[in-house]
Amino acid sequence: MASDTTGAASFAADLKLQFAPFSSALEAGFWHQLTQKKLDDYRLDESPKCIKGYYYNGDPVGLPTRLTLEFSAFDVDGPTPARCCPAVGTLYNTNTLDAFKTTDKKALLEKEAKEIWDAIQSGAALKDPSILCRFILLTFADLKKYHFYYWFCFPALCFPEGIKIVQQPSVLEQVFSAKQIAALQEAYDGLCMKRGTSAVPYFLMKYTDKAVQMAPLGDWDTFFTDTKKVTVGVYDPCTLSQHPGWPLRNLLVLLANRWGSKLDTVEVLCFRDRTLQGSRSIQHSVILQVRLPELSNDSACPKSVGWEKNPKGAMGPRMVNLSECMDPKRLAESSVDLNLKLMRWRLVPSLDLDKVVNTKCLLLGAGTLGCNVARTLMGWGVRHITFVDNAKISYSNPVRQPLYEFEDCLGGGKSKAMAAVDRLTKIFPGVNSEGYNMSIPMPGHPVNFSQATLSQAQRDVEQLEKLISEHDVVFLLMDTRESRWLPTVIAASKRKLVVNAALGFDTFVVMRHGLKKPPVGQNSSVGAADSSPSCSSASSSSSTPAGSAPSLPGSSLFSNIPGHKLGCYFCNDVVAPGDSTRDRTLDQQCTVSRPGLAMIAGALAVEMMVSILQHSEGGYAVASSSDDRMNEPPTSLGLVPHQIRGFLSRFDNVLPASLAFDKCTACSPIVLDHYEREGFSFLSKVFNSSHSFLEDLTGLTLLHQETQAAELSKLYNPEKSIQNYSYGLKTALSSPGN
Amino acid sequence: MSLCVLEEETFRHCCRLILQQSEQLRDGWSWESVQGSQEGYLRKTALRSAVINSSPVGDQVESSSESGPQTSCQSWPDLQQHKKEQSVLVASAGADSIQGDIDDEDDDADEGVCTVSEGSSQVLQYEYHILYSCSYSTPVLYFRAFTLEGRSLSLQEVWSSVHSNFSFRLQNSPLNTITQQEHPLLGQPFFMLHPCRTEEFMRPVLQVAQDHNRPVNYVLTWLSVVGPMVGLDVPLMYTTSHY
Numbered sequence: 001m002a003s004d005t006t007g008a009a010s011f012a013a014d015l016k017l018q019f020a021p022f023s024s025a026l027e028a029g030f031w032h033q034l035t036q037k038k039l040d041d042y043r044l045d046e047s048p049k050c051i052k053g054y055y056y057n058g059d060p061v062g063l064p065t066r067l068t069l070e071f072s073a074f075d076v077d078g079p080t081p082a083r084c085c086p087a088v089g090t091l092y093n094t095n096t097l098d099a100f101k102t103t104d105k106k107a108l109l110e111k112e113a114k115e116i117w118d119a120i121q122s123g124a125a126l127k128d129p130s131i132l133c134r135f136i137l138l139t140f141a142d143l144k145k146y147h148f149y150y151w152f153c154f155p156a157l158c159f160p161e162g163i164k165i166v167q168q169p170s171v172l173e174q175v176f177s178a179k180q181i182a183a184l185q186e187a188y189d190g191l192c193m194k195r196g197t198s199a200v201p202y203f204l205m206k207y208t209d210k211a212v213q214m215a216p217l218g219d220w221d222t223f224f225t226d227t228k229k230v231t232v233g234v235y236d237p238c239t240l241s242q243h244p245g246w247p248l249r250n251l252l253v254l255l256a257n258r259w260g261s262k263l264d265t266v267e268v269l270c271f272r273d274r275t276l277q278g279s280r281s282i283q284h285s286v287i288l289q290v291r292l293p294e295l296s297n298d299s300a301c302p303k304s305v306g307w308e309k310n311p312k313g314a315m316g317p318r319m320v321n322l323s324e325c326m327d328p329k330r331l332a333e334s335s336v337d338l339n340l341k342l343m344r345w346r347l348v349p350s351l352d353l354d355k356v357v358n359t360k361c362l363l364l365g366a367g368t369l370g371c372n373v374a375r376t377l378m379g380w381g382v383r384h385i386t387f388v389d390n391a392k393i394s395y396s397n398p399v400r401q402p403l404y405e406f407e408d409c410l411g412g413g414k415s416k417a418m419a420a421v422d423r424l425t426k427i428f429p430g431v432n433s434e435g436y437n438m439s440i441p442m443p444g445h446p447v448n449f450s451q452a453t454l455s456q457a458q459r460d461v462e463q464l465e466k467l468i469s470e471h472d473v474v475f476l477l478m479d480t481r482e483s484r485w486l487p488t489v490i491a492a493s494k495r496k497l498v499v500n501a502a503l504g505f506d507t508f509v510v511m512r513h514g515l516k517k518p519p520v521g522q523n524s525s526v527g528a529a530d531s532s533p534s535c536s537s538a539s540s541s542s543s544t545p546a547g548s549a550p551s552l553p554g555s556s557l558f559s560n561i562p563g564h565k566l567g568c569y570f571c572n573d574v575v576a577p578g579d580s581t582r583d584r585t586l587d588q589q590c591t592v593s594r595p596g597l598a599m600i601a602g603a604l605a606v607e608m609m610v611s612i613l614q615h616s617e618g619g620y621a622v623a624s625s626s627d628d629r630m631n632e633p634p635t636s637l638g639l640v641p642h643q644i645r646g647f648l649s650r651f652d653n654v655l656p657a658s659l660a661f662d663k664c665t666a667c668s669p670i671v672l673d674h675y676e677r678e679g680f681s682f683l684s685k686v687f688n689s690s691h692s693f694l695e696d697l698t699g700l701t702l703l704h705q706e707t708q709a710a711e712l713s714k715l716y717n718p719e720k721s722i723q724n725y726s727y728g729l730k731t732a733l734s735s736p737g738n
Numbered sequence: 739m740s741l742c743v744l745e746e747e748t749f750r751h752c753c754r755l756i757l758q759q760s761e762q763l764r765d766g767w768s769w770e771s772v773q774g775s776q777e778g779y780l781r782k783t784a785l786r787s788a789v790i791n792s793s794p795v796g797d798q799v800e801s802s803s804e805s806g807p808q809t810s811c812q813s814w815p816d817l818q819q820h821k822k823e824q825s826v827l828v829a830s831a832g833a834d835s836i837q838g839d840i841d842d843e844d845d846d847a848d849e850g851v852c853t854v855s856e857g858s859s860q861v862l863q864y865e866y867h868i869l870y871s872c873s874y875s876t877p878v879l880y881f882r883a884f885t886l887e888g889r890s891l892s893l894q895e896v897w898s899s900v901h902s903n904f905s906f907r908l909q910n911s912p913l914n915t916i917t918q919q920e921h922p923l924l925g926q927p928f929f930m931l932h933p934c935r936t937e938e939f940m941r942p943v944l945q946v947a948q949d950h951n952r953p954v955n956y957v958l959t960w961l962s963v964v965g966p967m968v969g970l971d972v973p974l975m976y977t978t979s980h981y
């Protein structure tokens with residue numbers, strides 16, 4: 001070790017004994033216990049407290065000489081780990097950082113040094129030599145941030161001129177015979193046995209060629225009849241071959257004070273005792289001889305040192321930030337993250353969790369679907385969840401909407417969007433959630449009653465546009481069909497991934513909307529920059545695989561549809577969205593579906609999003625179909641379907657895929673073009689007009705006339721009748737691609 | 739089924755035998771009882787030191803020549819890969835702004851101290867607890883690792899200090915049931931090897947022992963399987979002795 005060689009060099013130069021200082025070692029449990037003590041016991045009490053640490057003389061070479069404090073440090077009368085020596089210390093826990101800073105460290109040290117010196121002079125240290133190895137711990141616990149400031153001091157009294165080495169430190173086995181070493185070990189074990197401990201910090205020693213005798217420090221006068229040559233043993237935690245550890249320092253002061261005038265030299269055994277793989281050895285102990293200066297009782301208290309240097313080697317305190325393991329909020333976060341990481345490490349090594357966790361999700365609708373989608377997103381560790389809903393929580397909601405409770409319904413009911421945010425934060429404080437109590441303007445729901453309603457609608461549209469821009473994935477989770485129209489148009493225009501979920505009584509559809517290619521003339525890299533992370537990787541490559549899809553061998557009209565050619569929720573319809581609630585009975589307006597359905601569909605919507613995010617092309621991924629269930633899956637998580645249609649009565653799901661419809665009332669080029677050019681003035685026309693406005697615009701009216709409208713009218717697809725829907729016919733009506 | 743069920747009394751008995759052995763082998767296991775209750779757990783701490791070469795070229799690790807069960811010196815693989823973790827491991831210097839009011843001359847005048855360069859060496863402390871799970875009727879391993887400052891390491895940091903290729907090892911090992919949990923007796927966050935797969939790997943061992951009519955220390959056998967995965971070695975001397 002480097003320090004070892006420099007030590008040897010300085011030894012050669014001045015022949016003065018140098019000691020390896022203690023390094024403080026704190027176990028995690030110590031800080032937990034200090035926190036408990038501070039909260040339950042000390043509170044604002046700053047008076048010094050007695051604590052206990054320990055040191056060990058069995059470390060392998062290379063470890064620093066440590067004084068360890070564990071959670072049991074506050075239990076001074078408790079047991080010390082086997083074969084370790086206890087060290088008693090004084091804890092000064094300040095209430096403020098300022099008090100920590102301004103505490104007079106020099107005075108603390110001098111006070112402790114004085115006590116040691118007094119104990120030496122009075123003889124108390126002979127009876128209980130543990131006072132020779134004490135410590136001071138100055139702390140400040142910032143329990144708001146879980147920052148712990150601390151500074152250790154291991155007080156040592158100094159000889160003004162140092163300690164002269166008479167004989168260089170040698171390894172025991174070079175000085176002692178094997179027989180002597182065995183006898184020494186036996187004598188030490190005997191001494192421990194006699195004293196009822198498993199470690200003795202200081203002892204006296206006599207030896208011949210064959211035998212070794214030991215006695216406690218206090219037996220000096222009876223043990224040493226001849227002071228020509230005395231040997232003292234110190235339990236030595238240091239592993240350096242040229243240096244003893246700190247505990248010897250004050251012992252030498254004691255020896256000098258009590259017997260310095262009579263002693264010529266002192267032999268010191270730095271007793272080291274380690275066991276490796278069950279085999280014990282002490283032969284690496286170090287033996288050395290020193291000459292002690294005189295330190296009579298008349299002398300003033302010697303100068304003292306001992307404050308620990310910080311990791312930079314300077315005189316200063318240390319700080320440890322334990323918020324990761326003590327702040328409950330951080331703990332919750334790390335636990336959630338760990339669970340996800342474990343899923344990746346164990347099962348899906350290629351899973352890109354960051355992509356999922358960092359996805360910003362906009363949930364339009366905070367009802368049965370919204371609640372279940374939010375909970376599943378939380379399960380995936382998604383941190384950014386925004387709710388939009390204009391409803392209040394009613395008495396029927398909590399049993400089906402897992403983010404609300406009975407209390408939330410009182411006094412007219414809390415706003416769903418706001419209550420959902422509150423509950424999410426309670427479930428997981430690490431979430432970054434916002435709520436918007438606002439309505440989404442709908443086709444066939446006029447907004448032009450007054451200037452006030454018109455400008456309100458304009459503000460709502462602007463807010464929604466802003467929210468969609470700021471998020472990566474838009475979930476359509478409302479309970480009416482027409483409220484999905486505006487976000488479908490905006491998200492299609494902004495090239496945002498849309499995941500749509502809708503419920504019937506015992507049927508559901510979960511689908512991703514087709515993700516349009518970046519607008520013509522727009523640099524695709526620009527499009528990638530402001531699009532979601534889910535499609536950023538796709539944008540760069542969209543030109544090749546997406547464009548070549550139709551020519552894939554074996555591709556039919558309904559298989560291998562690339563993401564940009566997939567339909568939206570409205571592509572399957574041949575009638576524009578209008579006021580679907582107007583003619584419904586109250587019964588029909590409520591979402592009446594089998595209670596498990598929202599949980600199934602909500603969960604599938606999130607799992608579909610995650611699968612899309614794991615695909616290298618994101619929203620541009622070719623749609624998997626039911627037929628692909630036997631093939632090699634395109635992502636580590638499996639298929640990336642366009643739609644999942646579930647039939648609870650049969651407990652069955654199918655994975656249809658359908659093309660975008662060039663006369664779609666929401667995502668067709670003509671609608672997007674009008675929206676992008678005219679903005680709100682176009683939208684307000686849609687809101688204020690009947691459904692024929694959109695049908696005329698897109699050419700649906702013409703289509704109706706051309707085909708047998710009467711026949712088709714059966715297929716009108718209101719929210720509740722998905723099971724009657726036959727997508728094949730309608731997709732056949734649409735031209736392939738746009 | 740009954741083969742793999744461990745009664746609490748048997749658990750205690752197994753622990754007592756381990757403690758007797760540990761006392762002879764001096765490898766540091768102790769029984770910690772919870773104040774004012776019958777409950778307790780086996781506990782062991784260990785240290786690992788890695789001397790990190792600060793030069794950017796080499797990811798050479800000087801590990802000290804000796805290693806043992808009580809404290810072992812472990813090389814630090816994947817240095818480059820785990821640069822980030824390491825930088826976290828380096829003792830925090832947040833208290834730098836606070837000036838020590840200790841006169842530097844006081845300390846420099848202390849010729850009795852030998853200089854120990856601390857910055858180059860990183861010592862990690864490991865703590866292992868073996869508890870009894872009433873609901874699974876099996877032993878459960880709790881563990882954590884921390885720096886000399888007492889800052890707990892993340893699971894990733896723990897593994898990177900124990901295994902060169904931990905994610906590979908993880909795939910097909912009982913380790914894939916690790917969670918972060920509050921210690922049931924201490925209320926502090928620990929990592930826990932969930933006992934749900936214990937039976938899976940214990941059954942064959944116990945079956946063989948039963949077929950040969952050989953006594954088995956359930957806890958010791960279990961520990962020799964799960965221990966090494968989290969850096970806890972069980973010396974062979976344990977298994978060669980008879981129960």
Ligand SMILES: [Zn+2]
Pocket residue numbers: 567568569570571572660661664665666667668
């Ligand atoms: Zn469409």
